Amino acid sequence: MKAFYEGMSERMNFDGALKEFFERRRPRLLMDLTGGVAVKESLNVELPRVHDRRADLVLLLANDTLLHIEFQSTNRKDMAMRMAEYYMLLLARYQRRIQQVVLSVGRPRMRMENVLEHGPLRFSYTLKDIREWPADSLLASDRLADQVLAILGGTSSARDVVRGLLSRLRRLEIRDRDMAIGYLAALSGLRRFETILMQEAKRMGVVIDWKKNLILRGIHDEGREEGREEGREEGREEGREEGREEGLRIALRTTLSSAFGKLPGGAEQRISRGSSKQLTAWLARVPAAKRIEDVIRIR
Numbered sequence: 028m029k030a031f032y033e034g035m036s037e038r039m040n041f042d043g044a045l046k047e048f049f050e051r052r053r054p055r056l057l058m059d060l061t062g063g064v065a066v067k068e069s070l071n072v073e074l075p076r077v078h079d080r081r082a083d084l085v086l087l088l089a090n091d092t093l094l095h096i097e098f099q100s101t102n103r104k105d106m107a108m109r110m111a112e113y114y115m116l117l118l119a120r121y122q123r124r125i126q127q128v129v130l131s132v133g134r135p136r137m138r139m140e141n142v143l144e145h146g147p148l149r150f151s152y153t154l155k156d157i158r159e160w161p162a163d164s165l166l167a168s169d170r171l172a173d174q175v176l177a178i179l180g181g182t183s184s185a186r187d188v189v190r191g192l193l194s195r196l197r198r199l200e201i202r203d204r205d206m207a208i209g210y211l212a213a214l215s216g217l218r219r220f221e222t223i224l225m226q227e228a229k230r231m232g233v234v235i236d237w238k239k240n241l242i243l244r245g246i247h248d249e250g251r252e253e254g255r256e257e258g259r260e261e262g263r264e265e266g267r268e269e270g271r272e273e274g275l276r277i278a279l280r281t282t283l284s285s286a287f288g289k290l291p292g293g294a295e296q297r298i299s300r301g302s303s304k305q306l307t308a309w310l311a312r313v314p315a316a317k318r319i320e321d322v323i324r325i326r
Contacts, residue, residue: 033227045098045132046098049084052172052312060096060128065089071315072117082113092124093117102132115242126284127152132179132217156278157181162188166195175207176183178214185220189227197233204233273304283322293325 050055050069057066068087069088095113099106110127117125129152131137142155162180165173166188174195182188190212196204208228215221227233277299283290290298301309312322320324 048083048172048176048210049096050086054170054171054172054176055168056157056165056173056176059160060130060155061086061088061094062126064092066094067086067091072120081312082117085117092126093121095125095127097127099129099131099139102135102138104139105143105249106139107150111143111150114152129154131156134218138303162191167239171195171207175210175214178220179217180210185218185223186227188225189215189220190231193231193233197231206271208233227301272301272303272306275303275310279306279310279313282310283319286313286316287319291319291325294319294323297323297325 048142049055065088066086067089070085070087070093072082073086082095083098086094086096088094095117097110097113099177103109106129108127114125114127129139129141131139131154137154137156139154141152143150146265156179156193157176157179160176160180162177162182165177165180174192177192180188195206196211199207211224215224261263279298279301280295281291283294298306298309309322316322
């Protein structure tokens with residue numbers, strides 16, 4: 028079980044957690060996306076700067092084709108155009124046959140077009156919703172990676188899935204359990220299940236040290252504030268969003284300081300003003316960045 032956690036990044040965010048799952052843990056769900064072809068190698072792909080494109084996950088398969096996977100938590104009107112850009116850039120670099128999948132992992136149901144037609148050009152990619160994999164089936168897997176992904180699978184009851192996951196995780200050693208809960212904290216944010224996770228952990232007697240988890244730390248502070256504002260729905264919703272943003276700011280400051288040292292004033296100002304969407308995007312850039320300007324453009 029410990030091998031599952033080796034090399035897990037402490038820079039935990041939504042996109043980073045999913046990339047690590049598919050790149051390092053190889054859940055069986057990945058084999059569904061490869062069409063049963065074994066993964067030969069994971070490629071670290073940073074596309075030309077002029078396009079400002081970083082592919083989420085590019086795998087070299089055993090049949091020498093490339094599988095490009097993008098994890099998408101929102102519906103983008105220009106997704107087909109973006110995937111066409113990725114396709115041409117990858118083709119120019121690798122000169123191989125390319126398969127492309129956009130895996131929808133967010134709360135909204137998919138409404139994106141997977142076909143681009145313009146004059147003589149017709150381009151398409153495969154569009155999948157992770158809910159196509161039932162949570163019950165993922166929970167029943169003997170692989171911990173699949174079990175944790177059940178938080179995103181198709182289900183009618185988020186609490187039942189969280190309870191099923193926690194009942195399995197409570198049998199692990201404390202260190203391993205904390206690591207797994209770190210993944211859950213990151214992925215649960217894609218469905219806004221963070222509060223459910225903490226409530227059920229408390230009810231089941233699963234101890235979570237929220238101070239060690241940057242995402243859960245923000246949620247804990249948010250929950251404390253909600254208690255003071257009980258009965259005011261508008262205030263609770265605002266508190267939830269502020270709690271998420273503050274958790275993301277803490278995570279971003281910590282990871283940037285660890286990677287690049289003391290933050291310049293310009294970076295601190297942008298982080299303080301950043302929205303949840305901006306902060307999440309900046310966090311996702313950190314692992315591939317060579318300098319702080321690769322993450323945040325400092326004016």
